[in-house]
Amino acid sequence: xxxxxxxxxxxxxxxxxxxxxxxxxxxxxxxxxxxxxxxxxxxxxxxxxxxxxxxxxxxxxxxxxxxxxxxxxxxxxxxxxxxxxxxxxxxxxxxxxxxxxxxxxxxxxxxxxxxxxxxxx
Amino acid sequence: xxxxxxxxxxxxxxxxxxxxxxxxxxxxxxxxxxxxxxxxxxxxxxxxxxxxxxxxxxxxxxxxxxxxxxxxxxxxxxxxxxxxxxxxxxxxxxxxxxxxxxxxxxxxxxxxxxxxxxxxx
Amino acid sequence: xxxxxxxxxxxxxxxxxxxxxxxxxxxxxxxxxxxxxxxxxxxxxxxxxxxxxxxxxxxxxxxxxxxxxxxxxxxxxxxxxxxxxxxxxxxxxxxxxxxxxxxxxxxxxxxxxxxxxxxxx
Amino acid sequence: xxxxxxxxxxxxxxxxxxxxxxxxxxxxxxxxxxxxxxxxxxxxxxxxxxxxxxxxxxxxxxxxxxxxxxxxxxxxxxxxxxxxxxxxxxxxxxxxxxxxxxxxxxxxxxxxxxxxxxxxx
DNA sequence: GTGGTCTAGACCACA
DNA sequence: GTGGTCTAGACCACA
Numbered sequence: 001x002x003x004x005x006x007x008x009x010x011x012x013x014x015x016x017x018x019x020x021x022x023x024x025x026x027x028x029x030x031x032x033x034x035x036x037x038x039x040x041x042x043x044x045x046x047x048x049x050x051x052x053x054x055x056x057x058x059x060x061x062x063x064x065x066x067x068x069x070x071x072x073x074x075x076x077x078x079x080x081x082x083x084x085x086x087x088x089x090x091x092x093x094x095x096x097x098x099x100x101x102x103x104x105x106x107x108x109x110x111x112x113x114x115x116x117x118x119x120x121x
Numbered sequence: 122x123x124x125x126x127x128x129x130x131x132x133x134x135x136x137x138x139x140x141x142x143x144x145x146x147x148x149x150x151x152x153x154x155x156x157x158x159x160x161x162x163x164x165x166x167x168x169x170x171x172x173x174x175x176x177x178x179x180x181x182x183x184x185x186x187x188x189x190x191x192x193x194x195x196x197x198x199x200x201x202x203x204x205x206x207x208x209x210x211x212x213x214x215x216x217x218x219x220x221x222x223x224x225x226x227x228x229x230x231x232x233x234x235x236x237x238x239x240x241x242x
Numbered sequence: 243x244x245x246x247x248x249x250x251x252x253x254x255x256x257x258x259x260x261x262x263x264x265x266x267x268x269x270x271x272x273x274x275x276x277x278x279x280x281x282x283x284x285x286x287x288x289x290x291x292x293x294x295x296x297x298x299x300x301x302x303x304x305x306x307x308x309x310x311x312x313x314x315x316x317x318x319x320x321x322x323x324x325x326x327x328x329x330x331x332x333x334x335x336x337x338x339x340x341x342x343x344x345x346x347x348x349x350x351x352x353x354x355x356x357x358x359x360x361x362x363x
Numbered sequence: 364x365x366x367x368x369x370x371x372x373x374x375x376x377x378x379x380x381x382x383x384x385x386x387x388x389x390x391x392x393x394x395x396x397x398x399x400x401x402x403x404x405x406x407x408x409x410x411x412x413x414x415x416x417x418x419x420x421x422x423x424x425x426x427x428x429x430x431x432x433x434x435x436x437x438x439x440x441x442x443x444x445x446x447x448x449x450x451x452x453x454x455x456x457x458x459x460x461x462x463x464x465x466x467x468x469x470x471x472x473x474x475x476x477x478x479x480x481x482x483x484x
Numbered sequence: 485g486t487g488g489t490c491t492a493g494a495c496c497a498c499a
Numbered sequence: 500g501t502g503g504t505c506t507a508g509a510c511c512a513c514a
Contacts, residue, residue, distance in 0.1 A: 267465070267466055268465055268466075324466050324467070327466055328463075328466060328468065331459060331462055331463050331466070331468070332463075332476050334459055335456075335459050335460075335463070335473070335476060335477065336476070336477070338452060338455055338456050338459065339456075339477050341452055342449075342452050342453075342456070344388075344389065345388055345389075345445050345448055345449060345452070346445070347449060347452070349477070349478070352456070352477065353474055353477065355453050355456060355457070356456065356457070356460050356470070356473065356474065356477075357470070
């Protein structure tokens with residue numbers, strides 16, 4: 001379900017966070033579905049349980065999961081997450097477009113690149 | 122010319138690097154124009170000279186400036202930099218569009234957002 | 243494992259970089275094998291940790307090692323490194339041969355020297 | 364006669380030294396021919412006279428030129444220089460070959476590369 | 485324990 | 500004056 005790349009420069013906990021975000025956003029983990037327990041996942045990935053703990057805490061802080069003490073961690077409501085996520089993506093998109101404009105690219109160039117540039121692989 | 126945000130989580134040297142990249146790409150620092158000396162900038166920003174030194178070394182490694190020992194640091198040729206930079210921007214643009222698609226946004230939505238979204242401020 | 247020559251005009255961090263490059267290329271440090279920690283090596287060589295840190299950062303930038311935060315530094319894949327390295331060696335070889343030709347040495351002289359000159363110690 | 368590349372990372376005096384070495388070795392400056400005066404060359408290259416002075420001192424130290432006080436600097440005997448230079452080149456050649464061998468290249472590979480690899484452009 | 489960043493301050497090479 | 504290297508020592512993030 002999840003693979004960690006030790007050669008990735010990002011810290012391990014961050015990789016775990018991002019993987020779960022994607023799984024939840026894409027619906028691979030359904031709303032209210034239980035995530036693996038901290039201990040089990042730690043064993044599966046050969047990772048320190050503290051690291052998983054930290055990743056789950058971060059996911060909860062960002063609203064992607066909720067914790068029920070004594071029961072485990074569960075995926076949050078996908079629809080609400082996606083709304084927030086779309087906003088985030090659009091913000092980043094606008095920032096990059098501003099950069100593109102500032103080095104002299106035209107609106108047309110940018111849009112053509114989006115359309116033809118393998119953006120839908 | 123440059124402002125450092127101590128509350129920013131990114132390291133100081135990285136902020137300095139990014140600020141100068143922008144100034145050079147936008148032409149605010151002309152090709153072959155001298156950058157502030159390591160010591161002067163360190164005083165101006167109330168930052169340790171070592172940190173500025175590191176930022177300048179990184180800028181040189183990435184080709185944004187060149188160093189003449191005993192003389193100072195100078196902005197590289199803008200046109201060459203921009204070519205490489207455009208490629209980088211387009212790559213990031215494609216990545217973000219893939220993300221957008223993966224959460225169910227349509228090509229039309231994305232393009233409309235670029236057009237109307239204040240991308241041309 | 244590593245010896246630093248303080249009389250060498252090259253900076254210490256560069257000597258450390260070159261030594262580790264050789265150890266990794268020759269297989270003396272196996273792929274994914276852990277390098278000494280920054281602090282341990284600093285103590286062993288009686289060198290400031292910052293200097294080791296810089297050497298390791300450079301090795302990572304050049305692809306010879308990868309860093310896992312909180313765990314340590316590990317040797318990269320030897321085979322991939324050697325491919326790039328061979329190219330580098332051949333380039334240097336050609337440069338030197340050009341020099342040799344330019345002061346009047348013949349192809350035969352050069353090759354004889356390679357063969358007999360202790361190149362295979 | 365001589366061009367300085369400010370974007371070259373080597374110090375200016377070293378570039379001057381190398382340029383004159385080549386000119387003398389190739390015979391472009393004949394034995395006992397006078398080199399430009401420190402002041403003239405400094406003006407021609409828009410360089411600090413101290414830097415030229417240092418380059419000439421280094422050339423004298425290495426035996427490429429000799430100084431006659433009140434008269435100027437003159438190229439040394441080419442034949443003697445070339446002998447020493449050949450030795451130097453051969454030494455470097457052997458070192459590189461050892462490197463090549465140590466990463467698994469064969470004698471044949473090396474020689475083929477010298478022959479065919481554009482070494483005589 | 486391990487690496488990453490930063491300050492303070494020194495000394496050297498180069499122009 | 501200018502950049503480059505290094506030491507000493509601190510504090511933080513990560514595992």
